[in-house]
Amino acid sequence: MKTNQQLLVIGLVCALVSATGPAQASDRVTSGDVTFEKPVKPAPVSPESRTAETKNADKGTAKSDHDYDHCLALVKEDPQAALDYALEWQVSTKQVSLAARHCAALAMSALGRHHNAAILLSEVALAMDNSPEVPKEARAEAYAQVADAWMLANDREKALTAIDQALAFDPQSDYLMTRANIHALAKNWNDVRIDTGKILAELPTDAEALTLRATAYRNLGALDAALEDANRALEIAPHNLTALLERGRIKAAKLDMPGARADWQQVLSFAREMGLTNDPRAVAAQEFLDMGDARTGGTAQ
Structure with a gap:
């Protein structure tokens, strides 16, 4: 709060x-x-x-x-x-x-x-x-x-x-971000896109807003725009677990499973380095990796 x-x-x-x-x-x-x-x-x-x-x-x-x-x-x-x-x-x-x-x-x-x-x-x-x-x-x-x-x-x-x-x-941007998150919880993705767009018009290097807009674009089916935002967020904040997790999901939606797995493995690696192995993002990354391994018969590392 x-x-x-x-x-x-x-x-x-x-x-x-x-x-x-x-x-x-x-x-x-x-x-x-x-x-x-x-x-x-x-x-x-x-x-x-x-x-x-x-x-x-x-x-x-x-x-x-x-x-x-x-x-x-x-x-x-x-x-x-x-x-x-x-x-x-x-x-x-x-x-x-x-x-x-x-x-x-x-x-x-x-x-x-x-x-x-x-x-x-x-x-x-x-x-x-x-x-x-x-x-x-x-x-x-x-x-x-x-x-x-x-x-x-x-x-x-x-x-x-x-x-x-x-x-x-x-x-101010903090309150716009709060509203964008409320819209995201309600899956009102176009409203998320609009609010994060307003934030980025003033703060183009806001990695949090870029990541959330990437999620909105992915859910709206605009995968190229989503990937561009996720890439930009990670240029600004390379260790951002949320951005890495989201980029993996975007790559998976684009049928780039090797790229998706690489991002999810990176989430787990950074989470271990930061002492966040039980972080929900690390848990989600492991679940995505396990789902892929279940399909191929492989084992997650």
Whole structure:
């Protein structure tokens, strides 16, 4: 999941001191044993109070003794401890803490509770969206995190809606790549081709985009174009396992089985060198080699 912390901290701070709450949020959001109340519109505050609150929010405290950076660090070290910390943080504050909610959502995702994480991240993004002070780049990053969460929750429709919102705020290549991957999961190959094409128009040496467009071209039957993209990706990143695996598939589709086997063997060789023998790409390469050997009666090496 994307964690552009600087952007999100800016957005969370702005939303925390805004007089606009997430008015469209549901009354309650329940995530297993976790229930958050709908935020209420805060009472007007004086400039002096607003300044003090902003300083606290900058430190991640938001009128509490809790720290946002510490909570994020816990997500990496001990997600359950991070979730407990975020929940205690929320309970200890009189007003809703978007920082606490955001940290709780990331902890849930780390614990595999992707659907619950997506719901909470959606509320955070909506609260930021409803705060005029939040920069558009921070709103975009929030929706991109929502898209990632829905992808992990296997809800491609909601993921696509979220990434479209991110792109509406900031049409950057990372978000286009996310949308291309969502389209790939749905096997919408022409949409994949279009989005990766937009990325490559600005970043012609993006090996990841070249590889994904090669996959799209292969599935669309444009094998020469697919091979050209795969070759280019490997010129840029010779050890890219995804590109090697894909080029092997393209060569197989073009009935160049010796060339395909050479690429798949290279995947296995590089995977061993990098300590990635159990990587899904290495596993797939071995399966392709085994299928070819089963047809010829040979043995994979």
